[in-house]
Amino acid sequence: xxxxxxNGPNLNMTGIRKKDVYGSExxxxxxxxxxxxxxxxxxEADFFQSNYEGAIIEKIHESRNEYDGAVINAGxxxxxxxxxxxxxxCVKDYLPFVEVHMSDIHSREDFRKISVIxxxxxxxxxxxxxxxxxxxxxxxxxxx
Numbered sequence: 001x002x003x004x005x006x007n008g009p010n011l012n013m014t015g016i017r018k019k020d021v022y023g024s025e026x027x028x029x030x031x032x033x034x035x036x037x038x039x040x041x042x043x044e045a046d047f048f049q050s051n052y053e054g055a056i057i058e059k060i061h062e063s064r065n066e067y068d069g070a071v072i073n074a075g076x077x078x079x080x081x082x083x084x085x086x087x088x089x090c091v092k093d094y095l096p097f098v099e100v101h102m103s104d105i106h107s108r109e110d111f112r113k114i115s116v117i118x119x120x121x122x123x124x125x126x127x128x129x130x131x132x133x134x135x136x137x138x139x140x141x142x143x144x
Contacts, residue, residue, distance in 0.1 A: 011075050061091065079111055100135070
């Protein structure tokens with residue numbers, strides 16, 4: 001089983017920005033833990049992070065030929081990128097996507113409560129810190 005974990009804009013600053021919201025661990029440290037977590041479950045995890053919408057879209061398009069499932073934290077693009085939403089929709093018949101967020105987006109600013117990608121993902125998981133990713137991995141492994 002091969003999984004892709006996609007992180008969007010500013011998530012490369014995890015551990016630096018808003019530690020009270022996102023924690024103090026870096027994205028590299030979280031990814032290392034997730035890689036080990038997936039391996040314990042018999043899966044391989046690859047990681048991709050970009051601050052650029054087009055790069056994320058291209059990676060989503062490529063994912064249909066390389067992966068069995070994907071976890072995506074689209075960052076701020078979650079709230080307004082119909083282009084990323086449409087990219088997921090293009091490949092969702094080939095692999096399922098789980099939307100995750102470290103913070104509880106439903107208890108934050110009003111604009112964060114809206115996700116334009118939820119309806120093309122299997123499920124949205126938010127508010128569990130880095131464990132949101134682990135829950136996404138577990139869900140994918142359960143349905144694959």
